Amino acid sequence: MLRQPSPLIALLLLPIAPLHAADEGRLKATGGLVTIEAAAGGGLVPWAVMAGSSTRPGVDVVAGFSATQVADFRLASLGLSASWNDRFELSLGRQQFTVDRGLLPAGIDRRIGQTVLGAKLRIAGDLIYGDLPQMAIGLQYKHSDSDVLAGALGARRNDDVEAYFSVTRLFLAGPFDRNWLLNGSVRATRANETGLLGFGRIGDDDHALVGEFSAAMFFNPEFAIGAEYRQKPDGLPGLGESDWRDVFVAWVPNRRFSLAVAWVDLGTIAARPDQDGVFVSMTGNW
Amino acid sequence: MRFMLMAAMASLVFTACTTTRETRLYDALGGAPGVAKLVDAISAEYRDDARIGFLFEDTDQDYFKARLREQICAISDGGCEYTGLSMEEAHSGMDLSEAQFNDFVDASRRAMTKAGFAIGVQNRLLARLAPMRGEVIHQ
Numbered sequence: 001m002l003r004q005p006s007p008l009i010a011l012l013l014l015p016i017a018p019l020h021a022a023d024e025g026r027l028k029a030t031g032g033l034v035t036i037e038a039a040a041g042g043g044l045v046p047w048a049v050m051a052g053s054s055t056r057p058g059v060d061v062v063a064g065f066s067a068t069q070v071a072d073f074r075l076a077s078l079g080l081s082a083s084w085n086d087r088f089e090l091s092l093g094r095q096q097f098t099v100d101r102g103l104l105p106a107g108i109d110r111r112i113g114q115t116v117l118g119a120k121l122r123i124a125g126d127l128i129y130g131d132l133p134q135m136a137i138g139l140q141y142k143h144s145d146s147d148v149l150a151g152a153l154g155a156r157r158n159d160d161v162e163a164y165f166s167v168t169r170l171f172l173a174g175p176f177d178r179n180w181l182l183n184g185s186v187r188a189t190r191a192n193e194t195g196l197l198g199f200g201r202i203g204d205d206d207h208a209l210v211g212e213f214s215a216a217m218f219f220n221p222e223f224a225i226g227a228e229y230r231q232k233p234d235g236l237p238g239l240g241e242s243d244w245r246d247v248f249v250a251w252v253p254n255r256r257f258s259l260a261v262a263w264v265d266l267g268t269i270a271a272r273p274d275q276d277g278v279f280v281s282m283t284g285n286w
Numbered sequence: 287m288r289f290m291l292m293a294a295m296a297s298l299v300f301t302a303c304t305t306t307r308e309t310r311l312y313d314a315l316g317g318a319p320g321v322a323k324l325v326d327a328i329s330a331e332y333r334d335d336a337r338i339g340f341l342f343e344d345t346d347q348d349y350f351k352a353r354l355r356e357q358i359c360a361i362s363d364g365g366c367e368y369t370g371l372s373m374e375e376a377h378s379g380m381d382l383s384e385a386q387f388n389d390f391v392d393a394s395r396r397a398m399t400k401a402g403f404a405i406g407v408q409n410r411l412l413a414r415l416a417p418m419r420g421e422v423i424h425q
Contacts, residue, residue, distance in 0.1 A: 172413035177406030
């Protein structure tokens with residue numbers, strides 16, 4: 001029954017994390033959260049950081065769960081992410097997108113699942129120290145279960161590979177004497193609604209280059225507020241795919257656990273406008 | 287309405303920047319007494335730390351604290367001259383790891399919090415210590 005992971009799995013896993021406390025490593029919060037696509041980053045946007053808090057040499061495994069509820073849809077995502085030597089990250093994510101009751105005729109499955117397998121390599125720089133910001137390149141292989149629906153809507157395929165490049169830096173004592181995290185990512189993608197509605201479209205099978213941005217200010221080492229913006233391709237004709245954005249508060253009490261709550265604006269999804277709502281994300285590591 | 291909000295935020299940012307930038311870090315730390323309090327707190331925290339305390343077993347605490355006071359005074363524009371060893375020399379043979387350096391950062395933050403230093407002042411001091419990392423680790 002791996003096709004539909006339950007949020008309960010994450011809830012069962014996470015409390016274990018503090019028992020396997022990583023006693024040393026990087027500074028807390030430097031591993032980011034587990035994104036909806038399982039790579040380490042903000043909520044929606046991958047960062048150049050490696051999951052967890054491993055340093056050289058070291059391995060770290062992180063589990064994360066997020067739930068998004070907007071007007072007509074829900075998105076649950078479960079992610080596992082492992083990093084080696086603060087250099088290389090492998091991640092596995094499973095998403096389930098649910099259309100609210102009443103929007104689809106009876107008898108049609110209201111759920112779409114997607115699996116995301118990711119790899120990320122840190123290529124230069126450092127999040128905090130030295131002259132260069134941390135830079136990483138990543139690949140995400142995505143497989144959407146929605147072959148029939150996506151095909152009917154005009155998508156060309158239900159799996160694809162995306163590539164991205166991220167630059168992330170924590171600026172110490174920036175404005176207000178607070179530490180600021182800034183991230184910019186560029187992604188080459190053909191995904192419709194991140195792949196949930198397949199990839200490519202009839203008449204246009206080119207990759208689009210989209211920008212994804214995060215900014216956060218740490219009030220103190222435990223609390224941060226921030227915002228994200230994720231550009232998305234034009235999408236399938238007639239569905240009005242929108243860019244995504246969110247404003248979040250993150251709580252990072254220690255190196256092993258973090259919690260983020262966000263207001264998300266997913267714009268128009270499948271021609272349904274005004275999809276804004278709440279996003280909650282938990283990340284725990286061993 | 288949106289313009290008013292932006293103007294209010296801009297003036298907030300402006301005031302925050304000017305007020306903090308006008309205060310010399312040394313003064314924000316509380317001058318000589320403040321730096322002395324800070325160094326007492328930091329050296330105690332390092333010594334008692336389970337992971338890095340052992341590095342201070344043979345340290346002459348008075349000498350260490352005197353040099354650290356000079357150094358913090360110097361990098362916070364307090365006008366002191368640091369008379370101790372260079373950072374490379376001082377950490378030579380320790381081969382401190384990145385994780386141990388982070389332990390020092392964590393311990394420093396705990397010490398500053400216990401001693402009552404505000405987050406903004408902590409961030410400013412750590413921002414000035416951060417560039418020394420390359421001269422501290424792997425020596």
